[in-house]
Amino acid sequence: MLIIPGPASIELGNKIANLLEYKSYPVEHRLFPDGESYIKIHPELKDETAVIVQTTASDPDRRLMQLFMMTKTAKDYGANRIISLVPYLAYTRQDKRFQKGETLSLDVTLALLEKTGISDLIVFDIHNEKSLRLIEKDHKIKVHNLSAIPILANYLKKNNYENAYSLSPDKGAIHLAKKADSVLNGGHGYFEKQRDKKTGEIEMAVKDLDVEGKKAIVFDDIISSGGTMAKAVQGLKNQGASKVAAACSHALFMKGAEEKLIKAGVDLILTTDTTVNPYTQISISETVAEYLKKL
Numbered sequence: 001m002l003i004i005p006g007p008a009s010i011e012l013g014n015k016i017a018n019l020l021e022y023k024s025y026p027v028e029h030r031l032f033p034d035g036e037s038y039i040k041i042h043p044e045l046k047d048e049t050a051v052i053v054q055t056t057a058s059d060p061d062r063r064l065m066q067l068f069m070m071t072k073t074a075k076d077y078g079a080n081r082i083i084s085l086v087p088y089l090a091y092t093r094q095d096k097r098f099q100k101g102e103t104l105s106l107d108v109t110l111a112l113l114e115k116t117g118i119s120d121l122i123v124f125d126i127h128n129e130k131s132l133r134l135i136e137k138d139h140k141i142k143v144h145n146l147s148a149i150p151i152l153a154n155y156l157k158k159n160n161y162e163n164a165y166s167l168s169p170d171k172g173a174i175h176l177a178k179k180a181d182s183v184l185n186g187g188h189g190y191f192e193k194q195r196d197k198k199t200g201e202i203e204m205a206v207k208d209l210d211v212e213g214k215k216a217i218v219f220d221d222i223i224s225s226g227g228t229m230a231k232a233v234q235g236l237k238n239q240g241a242s243k244v245a246a247a248c249s250h251a252l253f254m255k256g257a258e259e260k261l262i263k264a265g266v267d268l269i270l271t272t273d274t275t276v277n278p279y280t281q282i283s284i285s286e287t288v289a290e291y292l293k294k295l
């Protein structure tokens, strides 16, 4: 098995290779003046299993193009199995046609990955597992959807949030709160969230939750603009929670997200290294290394 860290995930790829005691083979990469990527990979891949590690946060189009270039080149050089670890897979939120004429971007992404030769795709906390499984059926790719929630919950348990109440920002994500609760044991619930499909504006109804004087944690797959998480944090503070942490697998943190969370009164922001960002406190590398041993 050869570990190939792509330009977006050099540190994570190296960590995984170290844990598995494999050599890592970073790609040579640069940008042409017009913004196109140049990619050169380790070519001795005949009959090998290549594990290509590339997240697709911040500049998702470029990161995906680089991923396609790496996987196709690995295929060209005779790799017999290509596993792509894409801890944050972009374009997964558009997994249904909410309005006529819309693109199913998750479907397009899987189609392109299949075409470039990958057989296995490892992701973390995909936005909607049900849609993924429906779309996956049309492709010859096996998608392994791992979760960072137990890693986040265990960290919080050891850092003053034992027995905290776990919440998800909407009913569809209740599985995140349930998973966390199985580690934290403080109960779980969800908010009622509605997003305007045209404007993206969020409406969040905060029902009565049993959080007065308690610590609470909101778990989400993604924090992007921070709007969803800020509303949830604010709601919990208004209901008397003593401390509120915001935890997510993928921190995209668009401009202003941190300020929104601070203004809402967040006490702790916790995330992983599925994306490269200044808030990362914990790594998914051990979970991935253990999983790769079984593949």
Ligand code: R5P
Pocket (backbone or CB within 6 Å): 127, 169, 173, 220, 221, 222, 223, 224, 225, 226, 227, 228, 229
């Ligand atoms: C959407 O349903 C996701 O699970 C997240 O809640 C959402 O992507 C967060 O976006 P934002 O931070 O922009 O509110």
